[in-house]
Amino acid sequence: MTGQVRTVDGRVAGRRGQATRQKLLDCLSEMLSSSPYRDVKVIDVARKAGTSPATFYQYFPDVEGAVLEIAEEMAKEGAGLTGLVAGRSWVGKSGWQAAEELVDGFLGFWRKHDAILRVVDLGAAEGDKRFYKIRMKILNAVTSSLTDSVKELQSKGKLDKDVNPAAIAGSLVAMLAAVASHQKGFQSWGVKQAELKPNLALLVHLGITGKKPTK
Amino acid sequence: MTGQVRTVDGRVAGRRGQATRQKLLDCLSEMLSSSPYRDVKVIDVARKAGTSPATFYQYFPDVEGAVLEIAEEMAKEGAGLTGLVAGRSWVGKSGWQAAEELVDGFLGFWRKHDAILRVVDLGAAEGDKRFYKIRMKILNAVTSSLTDSVKELQSKGKLDKDVNPAAIAGSLVAMLAAVASHQKGFQSWGVKQAELKPNLALLVHLGITGKKPTK
DNA sequence: TCGGTAAGCTGACGGCATGACAGGACAAGT
DNA sequence: ACTTGTCCTGTCATGCCGTCAGCTTACCGA
Structure with a gap:
């Protein structure tokens, strides 16, 4: 193989x-x-x-071909991001912790590979299926786990039935990726790095559970 | 001038x-x-x-110089996005409507200019201040208005004091931009275009008000 | 009507990146 | 030393870049 x-x-x-x-x-x-x-x-x-x-x-x-190679390598490492979400509880204090750790891990990964990831992002946005697939591979690691979490909360009646778990999870993950790509942008709004994370975690928690976290 | x-x-x-x-x-x-x-x-x-x-x-x-020109033109149009948020009420049903219209307007704008926007995004992510400034100009149109909305809710005691309005607003706007750039990506998760919007609106509403919308 | 002047465009050129090939260098086994 | 297959590079045709001198066109005042 x-x-x-x-x-x-x-x-x-x-x-x-x-x-x-x-x-x-x-x-x-x-x-x-x-x-x-x-x-x-x-x-x-x-x-x-x-x-x-x-x-x-x-x-x-060509250059693109080599970039794909690097991206593929990174995608393998990205599969490990699943661990940030899989099997987590989203109720009570552990829910807040889950959100915090997800944000932290995700931002760290993105920051580590920012150069290659922005090229992958571009390629995917331009409609190149190869880049698109790689991007999916990374995001799926987190998104599908998150989707499951939302579905579970939904089945327990803790969340409205009319939300689409995949849409919510995908959007939140896209948010994390975008914020990570443009972290410097927030500084011009007077938002410091350290302040950003808890606020992102709050948004993630709100999105997944529909409720404010208990810290 | x-x-x-x-x-x-x-x-x-x-x-x-x-x-x-x-x-x-x-x-x-x-x-x-x-x-x-x-x-x-x-x-x-x-x-x-x-x-x-x-x-x-x-x-x-060079090509980059011409791209900047196009982007600048678009940024002027983007200033009109302020109207999607400015002077909106976020309480009750009008809050849900505000969220829906914001999502709709934003996604429409991004879709219309997707080609140039992904280049601007790349330039900004690469640290080019000229692209970065243009991106800010567009996002600021929405972000600063949203920030004000959050601050107002906060001052009325309807929202926790420890959230950073700029961080929340910026993150939500980044989410909208990212989702708009990769709308096709959601199809592979089985999320249709039409389903996406209400879920995004829900996330926006949750983020701004901290509460579920009343539809 | 007739220059004069500035705007507008292009052919041509040196320079550099691309992408292909054939041939030479090198390591390992016999 | 010889063979074999891997590895690297010199070289070349092609094509794009970025610049310049010089030609054409439009406008304007006398």
């Missing part, structure tokens, strides 16, 4: 090849953090990795 | 020049809707406008 790493022209990559490949990915990742996506050139990545453009094209069809 | 339109080399643009300039902007706008931002080339825009690349560079320093 874990098909060997292959070059563009079909050869299987050996140890040395994989190292070069990885180095190219690392350098690309670094460049994405420091310069606009539109201005990232193959030649710069290759130079940074101490190799030539031709080598780059041996392992990736 | 309304400085004349000027070419890159300082000449003032006459009627014909402004027409060409506008045509270039229109064509660029169209291209942004149909192809990835990264792949939009000056030569394509020029060809589409029936002119030459050199002409493009007479009016804009």
